[in-house]
Amino acid sequence: MKILVTGGAGFIGSALVRHIVRDTGDAVINVDKLTYAGNLESLAQVAGSDRYAFEQVDICDRGALDRVFQQHQPHAVMHLAAESHVDRSIDGPAAFIETNIVGTYTLLEAARQYWAGLQGAARDGFRFHHISTDEVYGDLEDPEDLFTETTPYAPSSPYSASKASSDHLVRAWRRTYGLPTIITNCSNNYGPYHFPEKLIPLMILNALEGKPLPVYGKGLQVRDWLYVEDHARALYKVVTEGKLGETYNVGGHNEKRNIEVVLTICDLLEELAPAKPAGVAQYRDLITYVQDRPGHDMRYAIDASKIQQELGWTPQETFESGIRKTVQWYLDNREWCQHVQDGSYQRERLGL
Incomplete structure (x- = not known):
């Protein structure tokens, strides 16, 4: 099977691409604009495969998408x-509207035209898998509640509102045009190759440099943490075995307060990187509480029983095993981190 993956140079996308090329017999066409969050260095281990192709294309560029579909003839998207x-969506929502809503619309239309031209088994087997977030559901007030596939949407930020919009578009394209679609909504991902603006890699790298570890509010926000390689396995399971028209929630069964996550990272670094920066007695001393961001959701938690019961997927990593692997990966891959921090990873994108 040929799978067209958009955003394949990003954090989750690159994990998915690595999984498909490394662990299956399928081929990948990676379509990525290479914004600041796209990093081809994250794909170095599979870039030489004859089952991998890269197209630097903006999903808002309809003409380029049409060319990619016709040239590569994918069996799935x-x-x-x-x-x-x-945080970026709060400071500058326009890019989120453009990419997440207009880009999804443009991709849906390109896929619909391509699918309409297929015949027989190729048409019957085609599917469009849209990967979304649990943030579209808003937050949970009852500490016993979980997000299910039927939880009403109540997005809180420009980011989650734009993702909710894209989910609605995908469902409308199935209802109106019959496009064979599937949607997944995932909890917070973490793991190797995570861009350092996100909580876990930011805490690891700041601690190693003796910088403050900024925690919003009192750090009591609860998230369900999903190891990114577990997520990649789930996504492949859904695109190959999932039922068309269905939604599957993907979670890690690992609810943690943000402050617990930060404290766990500090304690792992005490063990794995005991040689601290000058002036740092304990990594925990670097924790700094900062003003909470506007509209910050307090708790997300996913009920992932549907994907477990229907497709047989469960996460392989606990939070304890996954966070240890993650911290160790950042310690072992300082060059990748340095290239992101100093911006040199973008030279390939710019052709320098």
Whole structure:
């Protein structure tokens, strides 16, 4: 099978691409604009495969998308390309509207035209898998509640509102045009190759440099943490075995308060990187509480029983095993981190 993956140079996308090329016999066409969050260095281990192709294309560029579909003739689309950082969406929502809503619309139309031209088994087997977030559901007030596939949408940020919009478009294109679609909504991902603006890699790298570890409010926000390689396995399971028209929630069964996550990272670094920066007695001393961001959701938690019961997927990593692997990966891959921090990873994008 040939799978067209949008956003394949991003954090989750690159994990998915690595999984498909490394662990299956399928081929990948990686379509990525290479914004600041796209990093081809994250794909170095599979870039030489004859089952991997890269197209630097903006999903808002209809002509380029049409060319990619006709040239590569994919059997499925896995749509991950998105602006995804909540803080950035608060400071500059326009890019989120453009990429997450207009881009998804443009991709849906390109896929619909391509699918309409297919015949027989190729048409019957085609599917459009849209990868979304649990943030579209808003937050949970009852500590016992969980997000299910039927939880009403109540997005809180420009980011989550734009992702909710894209989910609605995908469902409308199935209802109106019959496009064979599937949607997944995932909890917070973490793991190797995560861009350092996000909580876990930011805490690891700041601590190693003796910088403050900024925690919003009192750090009591609860998230369900999903190891990114577990997520990649789930996504492949859905695109190959999932039922068309269905939604599947993907979670890690690992609810943690943000402050717990930060404290766990500090304690792992005490063990794995005991040689601290000058002036740092304990990594925990670097924790700094800062003003909470506007509209900050307090708790997300996913009920992932449907994908477990229907498709047999469960996460392989606990939070304890996954966070240890993650911290160790950042310690072992300082060059990748340095290239992101100093911006040199973008030279390939710019052709320098």
